[in-house]
Structure formats: C-alpha cells, structure tokens
Amino acid sequence: MSEVVLSVAGLEKSYDDVIAVDGLDFEIEKGECFGLLGPNGAGKSTTLAMLEGMEEPTAGSVRYYGAPLPSDYQTRxxxxxxxxxxxxxxxxxxxxxxFSSFYDDPIPMDQLIEQFRLKDFLHRDSRRLSGGQRQRLLLALALVHNPEIVFLDEPTTGLDPRSRRDLWDVVSDLKADGRTLILTTHYMEEAEVLCDELVILSHGKTLLQGTPEQLITDAGVSDLDTLFLSLTGETLVKTQEVIE
Amino acid sequence: MSAIGRSFRRMKAVFIARNLEYLRDRASFGWNLVFPVLIVFALAVVFSGPPRALFTITTISSDDLPELVEFPGVEAIETDRPKALDRLSRQQTDLVVEVVDGSVNYWVNGNSASGAILELLLTYTETRPLKRGETDGDAIRYVDWVVPGILGMNMMYSALWGVGYVVVRYRQSGYLRRLKATPLTKFEFLSAQVLSRLLVTLTASTIVFVGTNLILDYKMVGSIWLLFLIALMGGLAMITLGLAIACRTESKEFADGLLNAVTFPMLLLSGVWFSLDGSPEWVQMFAQVLPLTHVLEAARAVMLDNAGFADITIHLAVLVGFCIVGMALSIKLFKW
Incomplete structure (x- = not known):
C-alpha cells in the first residue's frame, strides 16, 4: 500500500455566515493524481487552499505524513x-x-525551459502570452524548486482544445515522474484522463469518492456528468461542450 | 548559504524584478522625468522677473502697527522674527516691522530699492520712536524658491503611488498570493520594494535637478551631499508611508482615494507652491505633521541659506521617525 502524503479530517472553512467547506475527510497517497471535482462554488479552491497551507481551516485538520504541516511546507x-x-x-x-532565486536548489532553468517548451516565447512580455503559453509558464514556476506535491487549480480553464491537450501531456509527464498531483477541475473528461482518485464535491461536502472508473461503474451511468446530474440535479461542464 | 545570505538573495531578486518592471514601463518612467521638468520651465516663464510687484511688509507683532502697513498697494504678512528676517534677506519682503513698548523696530535690506522707499515712507508717517536694523542678501527668483517644492512633489507622487498603488495592484491581481506561496518573507518583499523605489526616486530627482539647473541656474549655496541626504530620508519617509497605506488595502479605487487624501494636504500645505508664512497658526502646526513640509523646509534651508547639518537636524529626525513608524506598521499589518 502506498504511503499517505496528506490526510484531511473534518475539514471545515467558513467566511462569516457562508460555509465554503463542510466536513471533508480523505487521504492522498504518494505519487497519485488526486482530483477535486465539482461545479463552481462547490468548495474546490477553498479546499485546495487549505491543502496548500495558504488558508487556515475553521475546523478539522490537514496533516502531512501524519503530522501538522511543517514550517518549510512551502518549499515542499x-x-x-x-x-x-x-x-x-x-x-x-x-x-x-x-522564482528560482527564492529557493536554495532550483531546477536548472534550461531544463525547465525545455520541459515546459518555453523557448519560443522566453523573451516575450508575459502579458502577451497565449492562454496555453501562460499556463505552461505558471506550471514551470510552480515546479521551479522541484516540489514533492504539485497543486493545480483548474489548470485548463479558458484554454483552447490544443492548449488543453498540451497541458494534459505536461501533467501526465509530471505523474510519470512520480510526483503527487492535486488537481481541481470542473471538466469531467480532464478528471477521467488525469486523475487516479476523485472526490466529487457539492456545496462544500463530499458526494462521492473513488477512482473515475469505479464511480461510473458503481452508479451504472455512462459518464461522470450523468452521475453528477443524478446526484444533485446540477450539471458539470462537459469538455466537449466547452470546446464546441 | 546562511539564512541572511538567502534572505539577501531573495530580496535582491525582487528588487531587480521591480526595477525591470519600472524601467520597461517607458510611459511611467518618461513621465516621472518629463513632468517635473515641464512644471519647472512653465513656472520659470510665468513667474519670471522680480518676485513681487507690490510692496510687502512682514510684521512680527500684530498690535498698534504703523499706518504704513494699511497703505494701498502694501501687502502685510505676519510671522516670527527669524522667519521675517530670512524673508528680508532673500528680498521676499521689503520691510520688517515690530512694535515693542511704544517704539517701532524695523529692518530693511540694504540691497533693496523697495526697502529704501518704504523706509522713507515709514519715517514720514510714523510718530513713535523708530529703531533701524539692516540685513543684506540678494533677491531670489520664484523659480529658486519653487524648485525644491517641485522636486519634493515629484518625489512624493513617485514614492506614494510607485509603492502604494503598485502593491495594491499586485494584491488585487493575485501576484502577492503567488509570492506568499514561496519562501519570500514579508520583510524581504517590503524591503525590496522600498529600495527599488528609492533608487528610482533618487535617480529621477537627480536627473531633474541637474538638468533644470543647467538651463535655469537656480540658487544652490549649500552642500549637495546634505541635499542628497534630505532627498534620501524624504524619499524613504514617503515610500514607507505609501507602504503603510497599501499594507492591507485590497481595492485600487480605495487605495487611490487614500493616496489622494494623503498627497492633497501635502500639495497644499507643505509649501510646494507658496510659503505658509502669514497663514493661520493651526495651518502651520498641521503642516508640521506632513513629511513633505520637513523635506522642503530642510531643502530650502540648504539650497537658499547654506544651512548645515545642525540647522536641519530636527527635520531629518522627523523624517527618520516617519520611516521607522511607516516600516514598522507595514511589516506588522502587511497582508499578502
């Protein structure tokens, strides 16, 4: 059995009288791609922010290898x-x-430039990059210190089909490197292609958890969107619809 | 590498990045240089010639003043004796008058024709005993007087907006949140912003100062290094004030309002365009809590009166106080 990198227990986050995350429990194993799936407002980004150590939970805990988040968590x-x-x-x-200057032992820039295919626009004003180029740059910046865990918050939102596919390739390469990836998305096709384990959220709560195949098979439906619709009456965004 | 070495490396990286951003923003960079030069030249043209067309009398006391003060065409300003005599030596006033125990003390500038005329009129119209004093000193042009004001104003805008507004823009765009996810500390980020903007402010002020002086040849009798020290401390004081304003503000519009609320009183009451001598006492007291007032009073003392370090210590001390309070507040309250 793989080692658990992050474990979440009774996780809650409230802003004034709005409950954004309402009692989540799950574990993320080393080397897996873990997906948080749900429509806008489901609590994906808030959950991710607490896993990243960027937000403090209102209640519950996020533990790193069974212990509280270490002080140098941001370097990991x-x-x-x-x-x-x-x-x-x-x-x-x-x-x-x-961003390389922020860390003691960053990945050599040449390696990042090649891995994320940045060479063609390396000296262009960042404001003039296309959506896909920009996402590849942001991903390179997130990887500059060779982290153990990588958080990707809706990495393909707003990208054209080709850029989306390109980014999937990059994320697949990261998976192949053995990194732990935590991904939020509201594109079911993306979740099915990239994620080993999924938590489907709605209104801050877990609706279902499992592998994409397991969730679809257990529910006896054709895809995740149909499954989600049957659970909540709401629909996820189908990638193909967005592309079209 | 030691912790201090790592901290310095991160600070240097942010410092360089901010400088690059500023230098490549050619519109902003150019405007910072061109705007004050345009104002200096415009004022030099508009206010060319003698500083005042009317006779000006500066009074030290307000009771039982000579009849001459009420004459048509005479403008009277009240202030204390040191300031009055400073004004007389610069020929910003033509006569200084003080009434003490039933006698009238007056001072004239030996180089001033207007002063000689007023002295003659005073002796004909005043029945009380007269006691004469004299100073000397050449007249200063308005441009001599206003140049420190314009340089200070430019520094104020550059420092407050260049840091305050930019930090809020970084926050609103999510860039600060991105930096929070790195080992960069608040202190390192804020220090880099301060140093970067200080470099920009001092460079721009130096270029404008030297460039305009080559053409207008305005008065500069004091130490250039002391003037540089004033610019350094003034720049730091206003940059840290900008940081304190920006440390928690999330909206650019609100930041804009706050920055205007801070700059507008300084623009009006710190003596950028005109002297506050003769204004109500509460206005002059209020002006003393504004950092730009201390920058300008110290700069004019050095440029026009050859003041030394000891003469401007109080102004420098106030500016150091602003720096310490501004930086401490910024670090304490700063939110990524």
Missing part, C-alpha cells in the same frame, strides 16, 4: 493558482530567474 509544494498575475513587463525568462 508547488502551486499553480487558478488566477495569478505576474509582474508587468517581465518575460518568462525574468520570471523563471526571479
């Missing part, structure tokens, strides 16, 4: 935020150099 995780601006007028090269 890489985060690709859903919406991140970079400094104006800086190029991908400048940004890689900047």
């Amino acid at each position: 995780v890489g985060i690709q935020f859903q919406a991140t601006a970079l400094q104006d007028f800086l190029t991908p090269f400048d940004n890689l150099k900047l």
